[in-house]
Amino acid sequence: MAENDDRNDEADYSPQSGLSRRQFVTGLGGIGLGAVLGGVITGGLAQPASAVAIEGSEGYLVVDGHKCIGCDSCMMACSLTHHGDLSFSQSRIQITQNPFALYPDDLTVAQCRQCPFPACVEVCPTGACHVDAANGNVRTVDVGKCIGCERCVNACPFTPSRAIWNGLEKHAEKCDLCADTPFWNEKGGAGGKQACITVCHMKAITLQKDVPVQAGDVGYNVNLRTKDGSAQLNLPTGDDGFYTPAEIAAAKAAAAAAAAAAVAKVGH
Amino acid sequence: MGRRLLIGAIAAVAFVLGMVYAWRIAFADGTELLFDSGWWLVLLAPFLGVLAAGLTRRTAPVIEGDRVLRHDGPAMLEHWTHGIGTLVLLVTGIALGAFFIPSLLSQQQVWAAMNVHFIAVVVFMFGTFYYGANAFLSRKRFREHLPTKNAFKFTVEHYGHLLGNKKYDMPPEEKYFESEKIAYLLALGSTALVIVTGLLKVAAHVFDVPAWIMGVATPTHDVAMVAMGLFFVAHVLFGAILPMGWPMLRSMFTGYVSLDYAKSEHAGWVEQIESDDGEPIPIRTMEHPAA
Numbered sequence: 397m398a399e400n401d402d403r404n405d406e407a408d409y410s411p412q413s414g415l416s417r418r419q420f421v422t423g424l425g426g427i428g429l430g431a432v433l434g435g436v437i438t439g440g441l442a443q444p445a446s447a448v449a450i451e452g453s454e455g456y457l458v459v460d461g462h463k464c465i466g467c468d469s470c471m472m473a474c475s476l477t478h479h480g481d482l483s484f485s486q487s488r489i490q491i492t493q494n495p496f497a498l499y500p501d502d503l504t505v506a507q508c509r510q511c512p513f514p515a516c517v518e519v520c521p522t523g524a525c526h527v528d529a530a531n532g533n534v535r536t537v538d539v540g541k542c543i544g545c546e547r548c549v550n551a552c553p554f555t556p557s558r559a560i561w562n563g564l565e566k567h568a569e570k571c572d573l574c575a576d577t578p579f580w581n582e583k584g585g586a587g588g589k590q591a592c593i594t595v596c597h598m599k600a601i602t603l604q605k606d607v608p609v610q611a612g613d614v615g616y617n618v619n620l621r622t623k624d625g626s627a628q629l630n631l632p633t634g635d636d637g638f639y640t641p642a643e644i645a646a647a648k649a650a651a652a653a654a655a656a657a658a659v660a661k662v663g664h
Numbered sequence: 665m666g667r668r669l670l671i672g673a674i675a676a677v678a679f680v681l682g683m684v685y686a687w688r689i690a691f692a693d694g695t696e697l698l699f700d701s702g703w704w705l706v707l708l709a710p711f712l713g714v715l716a717a718g719l720t721r722r723t724a725p726v727i728e729g730d731r732v733l734r735h736d737g738p739a740m741l742e743h744w745t746h747g748i749g750t751l752v753l754l755v756t757g758i759a760l761g762a763f764f765i766p767s768l769l770s771q772q773q774v775w776a777a778m779n780v781h782f783i784a785v786v787v788f789m790f791g792t793f794y795y796g797a798n799a800f801l802s803r804k805r806f807r808e809h810l811p812t813k814n815a816f817k818f819t820v821e822h823y824g825h826l827l828g829n830k831k832y833d834m835p836p837e838e839k840y841f842e843s844e845k846i847a848y849l850l851a852l853g854s855t856a857l858v859i860v861t862g863l864l865k866v867a868a869h870v871f872d873v874p875a876w877i878m879g880v881a882t883p884t885h886d887v888a889m890v891a892m893g894l895f896f897v898a899h900v901l902f903g904a905i906l907p908m909g910w911p912m913l914r915s916m917f918t919g920y921v922s923l924d925y926a927k928s929e930h931a932g933w934v935e936q937i938e939s940d941d942g943e944p945i946p947i948r949t950m951e952h953p954a955a
Contacts, residue, residue, distance in 0.1 A: 566761060
């Protein structure tokens with residue numbers, strides 16, 4: 397009947413090592429198996445729950461929706477400078493228009509908020525969506541590492557998602573404050589120029605260093621129409637565009653508290 | 665046979681359940697990709713395959729009355745785990761979007777396909793390394809897959825004969841047709857590429873792999889997948905769809921082919937089994953009596 401096929405076991409015996417080929421294979425498999433299992437078990441037991449603090453971005457795009465006329469120049473500039481192509485689908489800043497709504501609700505500008513606690517960075521399984529310390533901690537996507545899981549697109553708490561899927565180049569991407577614009581010969585990033593700001597002839601977009609006060613899901617309550625102090629700082633203003641110094645101080649305190657709460661959340 | 669059937673059925677059910685689980689959890693809130701939470705299984709599976717090979721005792725081909733044992737249990741195990749793993753990897757990989765093809769999925773379907781891809785990776789890695797370690801243990805089994813200097817001549821004669829050209833007679837093919845041996849090289853190369861680049865892609869879930877490495881690994885993975893897919897399609901066509909492959913397909917479940925079939929299609933192999941030492945016999949001329 398059937399016989400053992402490994403008739404070479406004896407021939408494979410090595411006087412130098414004292415191991416047969418089969419002993420070597422069995423040992424390799426056993427040691428490897430034990431090493432992986434041991435590493436997983438001890439690694440899981442020994443490693444404390446890690447908390448990584450995420451540095452805040454050094455720049456934030458803020459938009460005054462009251463000034464925006466929906467010309468889409470920012471979208472075309474974004475796509476053109478990043479991709480060399482005039483494609484609304486590839487713009488990281490999006491303008492949505494509702495023809496049935498009245499001014500100023502007929503236009504909504506959706507720009508990335510560079511969240512203090514960026515969900516897109518948190519969920520990325522490969523580190524492609526990351527905080528770029530070399531470019532003012534802007535939250536951006538290293539497209540070379542993106543595996544196309546689209547978790548960042550779905551994790552963004554805002555609608556439309558500020559992380560978008562580039563169906564042509566097959567990777568996720570988001571606003572990097574123009575840190576990487578191959579088709580624009582300007583220095584971008586938190587300390588440089590942004591294409592959308594540069595082309596906006598209504599001056600409806602600007603960059604600020606402080607964390608803006610969030611105003612729900614629709615964006616920031618920003619007034620770029622007046623020249624008073626609160627507008628320059630892009631702090632929240634009332635309908636008249638003016639706040640008292642006390643109100644400005646209160647708004648600053650609220651912004652600081654929100655940032656501190658976000659940092660505390662990361663710590664947990 | 666009954667025991668083998670039972671084990672095969674349990675393994676198949678476990679595999680299907682694993683895929684269903686992988687698909688469903690992708691739609692649950694707060695769950696991670698299996699490539700994130702279970703990456704270590706991708707390392708565990710190869711070592712498990714190597715260990716299993718070390719503990720496996722193979723059974724040599726042998727003539728038993730009017731039939732020949734062609735595939736022992738380990739051969740079936742390595743074939744079906746590697747093969748089914750490859751099939752699921754190809755389907756999910758193409759659905760996820762290969763280099764030149766847009767993704768057929770969106771949002772959570774992408775995660776679900778990735779999770780199913782993960783299950784297939786584990787099965788594929790086990791089967792492939794089980795095969796590789798078995799080949800390492802028995803160099804004869806590995807050598808019999810490699811083309812000989814008869815590769816071109818036998819292939820022309822074999823398929824000339826199949827196509828009805830009376831100038832040709834069936835050459836005395838050994839355990840594997842020379843054409844299969846040539847394809848084996850393609851399978852070997854593409855499998856190695858897929859594994860190396862695939863491990864880099866898994867590593868990206870754990871380590872900070874430089875983008876330029878990922879930029880090379882991802883398209884290479886895709887190109888290797890295309891080569892592997894071509895081999896897979898040809899393998900299924902000749903091994904399972906065309907009637908000429910059905911005896912061999914049946915053997916992948918039962919282990920046996922008929923002696924008549926073996927003498928007709930693999931005369932050189934039968935001669936090897938009948939020879940005393942089981943080593944490949946010298947190259948024969950076409951005077952060999954083909955059945």
